[in-house]
Amino acid sequence: MNPTSDLIHLKSLKFKYAKESPLILDIEQFSMAPRERFFLYGTSGSGKTTLLEVLSGVLPATEGKVVICGQNLTSLSASERDFFRSQNLGYIFQSFNLIPYLKVKENILLPLKLNPHPPLNQKDSEVWLQHLVQRLGIEGLLEKNVLQLSVGQQQRVAVARALIHKPKLLLADEPTSALDFEHREKFLNLVFEIAQEQNLGIFFVSHDHSLKSLFDRSMDLRDLQKVKVPKSEDFR
Numbered sequence: 200m201n202p203t204s205d206l207i208h209l210k211s212l213k214f215k216y217a218k219e220s221p222l223i224l225d226i227e228q229f230s231m232a233p234r235e236r237f238f239l240y241g242t243s244g245s246g247k248t249t250l251l252e253v254l255s256g257v258l259p260a261t262e263g264k265v266v267i268c269g270q271n272l273t274s275l276s277a278s279e280r281d282f283f284r285s286q287n288l289g290y291i292f293q294s295f296n297l298i299p300y301l302k303v304k305e306n307i308l309l310p311l312k313l314n315p316h317p318p319l320n321q322k323d324s325e326v327w328l329q330h331l332v333q334r335l336g337i338e339g340l341l342e343k344n345v346l347q348l349s350v351g352q353q354q355r356v357a358v359a360r361a362l363i364h365k366p367k368l369l370l371a372d373e374p375t376s377a378l379d380f381e382h383r384e385k386f387l388n389l390v391f392e393i394a395q396e397q398n399l400g401i402f403f404v405s406h407d408h409s410l411k412s413l414f415d416r417s418m419d420l421r422d423l424q425k426v427k428v429p430k431s432e433d434f435r
Protein backbone atom coordinates (compact mmCIF):
# COMPACT_ATOMS: atom_id res chain seq x y z
CA MET A 200 0.00 0.00 0.00
CA ASN A 201 1.61 3.22 -1.17
CA PRO A 202 -0.38 6.50 -1.06
CA THR A 203 1.60 8.00 -3.94
CA SER A 204 1.30 5.08 -6.35
CA ASP A 205 -2.23 3.98 -5.38
CA LEU A 206 -5.05 5.22 -7.56
CA ILE A 207 -7.17 5.73 -4.45
CA HIS A 208 -5.84 5.99 -0.91
CA LEU A 209 -8.09 6.79 2.05
CA LYS A 210 -6.93 7.26 5.63
CA SER A 211 -9.20 7.94 8.63
CA LEU A 212 -11.87 9.35 6.33
CA LYS A 213 -14.95 10.77 7.98
CA PHE A 214 -17.82 12.49 6.25
CA LYS A 215 -21.02 14.13 7.47
CA TYR A 216 -23.29 16.47 5.53
CA ALA A 217 -23.54 19.06 8.33
CA LYS A 218 -21.99 19.64 11.75
CA GLU A 219 -24.92 18.20 13.68
CA SER A 220 -25.74 15.43 11.17
CA PRO A 221 -24.79 11.77 11.60
CA LEU A 222 -21.56 10.34 10.22
CA ILE A 223 -22.22 8.87 6.79
CA LEU A 224 -18.68 7.68 6.09
CA ASP A 225 -16.12 6.43 8.61
CA ILE A 226 -13.39 4.53 6.78
CA GLU A 227 -10.08 3.79 8.53
CA GLN A 228 -8.14 2.71 5.49
CA PHE A 229 -8.74 1.82 1.85
CA SER A 230 -6.52 1.54 -1.21
CA MET A 231 -7.06 0.75 -4.84
CA ALA A 232 -4.21 -0.02 -7.23
CA PRO A 233 -3.79 1.54 -10.69
CA ARG A 234 -5.84 -0.27 -13.37
CA GLU A 235 -7.76 -2.20 -10.70
CA ARG A 236 -11.46 -2.93 -11.27
CA PHE A 237 -13.16 -2.62 -7.91
CA PHE A 238 -16.79 -3.34 -7.02
CA LEU A 239 -18.40 -1.82 -3.91
CA TYR A 240 -21.72 -3.21 -2.76
CA GLY A 241 -24.05 -1.26 -0.50
CA THR A 242 -27.75 -1.18 0.26
CA SER A 243 -29.82 1.87 -0.61
CA GLY A 244 -28.92 4.80 1.64
CA SER A 245 -25.66 3.21 2.84
CA GLY A 246 -23.49 6.03 1.46
CA LYS A 247 -22.28 4.83 -1.97
CA THR A 248 -23.07 8.05 -3.86
CA THR A 249 -21.73 10.11 -0.96
CA LEU A 250 -18.45 8.17 -1.10
CA LEU A 251 -18.16 8.69 -4.88
CA GLU A 252 -18.72 12.41 -4.39
CA VAL A 253 -15.98 12.53 -1.75
CA LEU A 254 -13.61 10.54 -4.00
CA SER A 255 -14.28 12.93 -6.87
CA GLY A 256 -13.84 16.01 -4.68
CA VAL A 257 -17.41 17.23 -5.20
CA LEU A 258 -17.84 16.94 -1.43
CA PRO A 259 -14.92 17.76 0.89
CA ALA A 260 -13.99 15.15 3.53
CA THR A 261 -14.99 16.24 7.03
CA GLU A 262 -11.79 14.61 8.43
CA GLY A 263 -8.97 12.43 7.17
CA LYS A 264 -7.09 11.99 3.94
CA VAL A 265 -8.36 11.37 0.41
CA VAL A 266 -5.50 10.81 -2.04
CA ILE A 267 -6.51 10.25 -5.67
CA CYS A 268 -3.90 9.58 -8.39
CA GLY A 269 -1.25 10.73 -5.87
CA GLN A 270 -3.01 14.06 -5.20
CA ASN A 271 -4.22 14.79 -1.69
CA LEU A 272 -7.66 16.31 -2.29
CA THR A 273 -7.95 17.48 1.30
CA SER A 274 -5.20 20.04 0.69
CA LEU A 275 -7.01 21.58 -2.31
CA SER A 276 -9.61 24.35 -2.50
CA ALA A 277 -13.01 23.65 -4.10
CA SER A 278 -11.91 25.18 -7.42
CA GLU A 279 -8.61 23.25 -7.36
CA ARG A 280 -10.60 20.04 -6.77
CA ASP A 281 -12.85 20.95 -9.73
CA PHE A 282 -9.79 21.38 -11.91
CA PHE A 283 -8.25 18.12 -10.68
CA ARG A 284 -11.52 16.29 -11.44
CA SER A 285 -11.73 17.77 -14.94
CA GLN A 286 -8.24 16.47 -15.75
CA ASN A 287 -8.18 13.09 -14.05
CA LEU A 288 -11.58 11.62 -13.26
CA GLY A 289 -14.49 10.23 -15.21
CA TYR A 290 -17.87 10.00 -13.48
CA ILE A 291 -20.97 8.06 -14.46
CA PHE A 292 -23.92 9.41 -12.51
CA GLN A 293 -26.63 7.21 -11.02
CA SER A 294 -29.19 9.01 -13.19
CA PHE A 295 -26.73 9.57 -16.12
CA ASN A 296 -27.36 13.37 -15.96
CA LEU A 297 -27.43 13.71 -19.75
CA ILE A 298 -28.56 17.14 -20.93
CA PRO A 299 -31.96 16.64 -22.60
CA TYR A 300 -31.84 19.57 -25.03
CA LEU A 301 -28.43 18.61 -26.45
CA LYS A 302 -27.66 15.99 -29.08
CA VAL A 303 -25.69 12.86 -28.19
CA LYS A 304 -22.46 14.25 -29.68
CA GLU A 305 -22.84 17.54 -27.80
CA ASN A 306 -23.48 15.65 -24.56
CA ILE A 307 -20.34 13.56 -25.00
CA LEU A 308 -18.15 16.57 -25.82
CA LEU A 309 -19.59 18.77 -23.07
CA PRO A 310 -16.84 18.08 -20.46
CA LEU A 311 -14.21 19.24 -22.97
CA LYS A 312 -16.25 22.32 -23.94
CA LEU A 313 -16.63 23.32 -20.28
CA ASN A 314 -12.97 22.66 -19.49
CA PRO A 315 -10.81 25.83 -19.74
CA HIS A 316 -7.73 23.57 -20.09
CA PRO A 317 -8.99 20.53 -22.01
CA PRO A 318 -6.46 17.67 -21.82
CA LEU A 319 -7.06 16.92 -25.54
CA ASN A 320 -6.98 19.39 -28.43
CA GLN A 321 -9.92 19.56 -30.83
CA LYS A 322 -8.39 17.28 -33.49
CA ASP A 323 -7.39 14.59 -30.98
CA SER A 324 -10.76 14.79 -29.23
CA GLU A 325 -12.61 14.24 -32.54
CA VAL A 326 -10.44 11.13 -33.24
CA TRP A 327 -10.96 9.84 -29.69
CA LEU A 328 -14.71 10.54 -29.87
CA GLN A 329 -15.03 8.47 -33.06
CA HIS A 330 -13.04 5.62 -31.50
CA LEU A 331 -15.12 5.65 -28.31
CA VAL A 332 -18.52 5.74 -30.01
CA GLN A 333 -17.53 2.93 -32.37
CA ARG A 334 -16.34 0.78 -29.46
CA LEU A 335 -19.58 1.50 -27.62
CA GLY A 336 -21.74 0.88 -30.70
CA ILE A 337 -23.37 4.33 -30.61
CA GLU A 338 -21.74 5.86 -33.71
CA GLY A 339 -25.13 6.00 -35.43
CA LEU A 340 -26.71 7.99 -32.63
CA LEU A 341 -24.48 11.09 -32.55
CA GLU A 342 -27.02 13.47 -34.08
CA LYS A 343 -29.97 12.15 -32.03
CA ASN A 344 -31.49 13.93 -29.09
CA VAL A 345 -30.80 12.00 -25.87
CA LEU A 346 -34.54 11.86 -25.15
CA GLN A 347 -34.89 9.53 -28.14
CA LEU A 348 -32.54 6.91 -26.66
CA SER A 349 -33.24 3.68 -24.77
CA VAL A 350 -31.83 3.34 -21.23
CA GLY A 351 -29.05 1.06 -22.52
CA GLN A 352 -28.10 3.62 -25.18
CA GLN A 353 -28.15 6.43 -22.60
CA GLN A 354 -25.80 4.36 -20.43
CA ARG A 355 -23.32 4.07 -23.33
CA VAL A 356 -23.51 7.81 -23.99
CA ALA A 357 -22.83 8.41 -20.28
CA VAL A 358 -19.71 6.20 -20.54
CA ALA A 359 -18.47 8.04 -23.63
CA ARG A 360 -18.97 11.38 -21.86
CA ALA A 361 -17.14 10.12 -18.75
CA LEU A 362 -14.15 8.98 -20.85
CA ILE A 363 -13.93 11.79 -23.43
CA HIS A 364 -11.04 13.52 -21.60
CA LYS A 365 -9.10 10.23 -21.11
CA PRO A 366 -9.28 10.10 -17.30
CA LYS A 367 -7.15 7.83 -15.10
CA LEU A 368 -9.99 6.73 -12.85
CA LEU A 369 -13.62 6.00 -13.68
CA LEU A 370 -16.14 6.37 -10.84
CA ALA A 371 -19.41 4.66 -11.68
CA ASP A 372 -22.70 4.87 -9.79
CA GLU A 373 -24.82 2.06 -11.16
CA PRO A 374 -28.39 3.14 -11.69
CA THR A 375 -31.37 1.08 -10.61
CA SER A 376 -31.81 0.17 -14.20
CA ALA A 377 -34.27 -2.16 -15.73
CA LEU A 378 -31.49 -3.72 -17.78
CA ASP A 379 -31.14 -7.51 -17.57
CA PHE A 380 -28.03 -9.28 -16.30
CA GLU A 381 -26.88 -10.38 -19.77
CA HIS A 382 -27.06 -6.80 -21.07
CA ARG A 383 -25.23 -5.43 -18.01
CA GLU A 384 -22.48 -8.06 -18.25
CA LYS A 385 -21.92 -7.36 -21.94
CA PHE A 386 -21.88 -3.64 -21.28
CA LEU A 387 -19.42 -4.00 -18.41
CA ASN A 388 -17.05 -6.22 -20.41
CA LEU A 389 -16.99 -3.56 -23.10
CA VAL A 390 -16.13 -0.87 -20.54
CA PHE A 391 -13.40 -3.19 -19.16
CA GLU A 392 -11.89 -3.57 -22.65
CA ILE A 393 -11.75 0.20 -23.14
CA ALA A 394 -10.36 0.57 -19.60
CA GLN A 395 -7.57 -1.90 -20.34
CA GLU A 396 -6.54 -0.04 -23.50
CA GLN A 397 -6.44 3.22 -21.51
CA ASN A 398 -4.84 1.91 -18.27
CA LEU A 399 -7.96 3.09 -16.51
CA GLY A 400 -9.01 2.04 -12.99
CA ILE A 401 -12.71 1.50 -12.24
CA PHE A 402 -14.47 2.07 -8.90
CA PHE A 403 -18.01 0.80 -9.41
CA VAL A 404 -20.80 0.95 -6.80
CA SER A 405 -24.12 -0.88 -6.86
CA HIS A 406 -26.83 -2.25 -4.59
CA ASP A 407 -26.95 -5.36 -6.75
CA HIS A 408 -24.43 -8.15 -6.01
CA SER A 409 -24.89 -9.92 -9.29
CA LEU A 410 -22.05 -8.25 -11.21
CA LYS A 411 -19.35 -8.49 -8.55
CA SER A 412 -17.68 -11.66 -9.89
CA LEU A 413 -16.70 -9.76 -13.04
CA PHE A 414 -14.42 -7.44 -11.05
CA ASP A 415 -10.85 -7.94 -9.75
CA ARG A 416 -11.99 -7.27 -6.17
CA SER A 417 -15.23 -6.56 -4.38
CA MET A 418 -16.26 -5.34 -0.93
CA ASP A 419 -19.34 -4.58 1.08
CA LEU A 420 -19.48 -0.93 2.20
CA ARG A 421 -20.48 -2.16 5.69
CA ASP A 422 -17.13 -3.96 5.95
CA LEU A 423 -15.31 -0.82 4.90
CA GLN A 424 -17.03 1.33 7.51
CA LYS A 425 -15.51 1.56 10.99
CA VAL A 426 -18.81 2.20 12.71
CA LYS A 427 -20.85 -0.88 11.98
CA VAL A 428 -24.50 -0.61 11.17
CA PRO A 429 -26.25 -3.90 11.95
CA LYS A 430 -26.48 -6.21 8.95
CA SER A 431 -30.02 -7.22 8.14
CA GLU A 432 -29.14 -10.91 8.73
CA ASP A 433 -28.10 -10.00 12.32
CA PHE A 434 -31.77 -9.58 13.06
CA ARG A 435 -32.69 -13.08 12.00
Ligand SMILES: Nc1ncnc2c1ncn2[C@@H]1O[C@H](COP(=O)(O)OP(=O)(O)OP(=O)(O)O)[C@@H](O)[C@H]1O
Pocket residue numbers: 216223241242243244245246247248249250293406
Ligand atom coordinates in the same frame (compact mmCIF):
# COMPACT_ATOMS: atom_id res chain seq x y z
N1 LIG B 1 -27.36 16.25 0.32
C1 LIG B 1 -27.60 15.51 1.41
N2 LIG B 1 -27.80 16.10 2.60
C2 LIG B 1 -28.02 15.37 3.73
N3 LIG B 1 -28.03 14.03 3.76
C3 LIG B 1 -27.84 13.38 2.59
C4 LIG B 1 -27.62 14.08 1.36
N4 LIG B 1 -27.46 13.17 0.37
C5 LIG B 1 -27.58 11.97 0.96
N5 LIG B 1 -27.81 12.08 2.29
C6 LIG B 1 -27.97 10.98 3.26
O1 LIG B 1 -26.76 10.23 3.28
C7 LIG B 1 -27.04 8.83 3.36
C8 LIG B 1 -26.36 8.11 2.22
O2 LIG B 1 -26.95 8.52 1.00
P1 LIG B 1 -26.37 8.07 -0.41
O3 LIG B 1 -27.11 8.82 -1.45
O4 LIG B 1 -24.89 8.21 -0.39
O5 LIG B 1 -26.77 6.51 -0.41
P2 LIG B 1 -26.61 5.43 -1.56
O6 LIG B 1 -25.88 4.26 -0.98
O7 LIG B 1 -26.03 6.06 -2.78
O8 LIG B 1 -28.14 5.01 -1.84
P3 LIG B 1 -28.87 4.52 -3.20
O9 LIG B 1 -28.46 3.10 -3.45
O10 LIG B 1 -30.31 4.65 -2.88
O11 LIG B 1 -28.44 5.43 -4.30
C9 LIG B 1 -28.56 8.70 3.37
O12 LIG B 1 -28.97 8.53 4.70
C10 LIG B 1 -29.04 10.01 2.80
O13 LIG B 1 -30.30 10.36 3.32
Ligand SMILES: [Mg+2]
Pocket residue numbers: 247248249293372
Ligand atom coordinates in the same frame (compact mmCIF):
# COMPACT_ATOMS: atom_id res chain seq x y z
MG1 LIG C 1 -26.76 6.39 -4.69
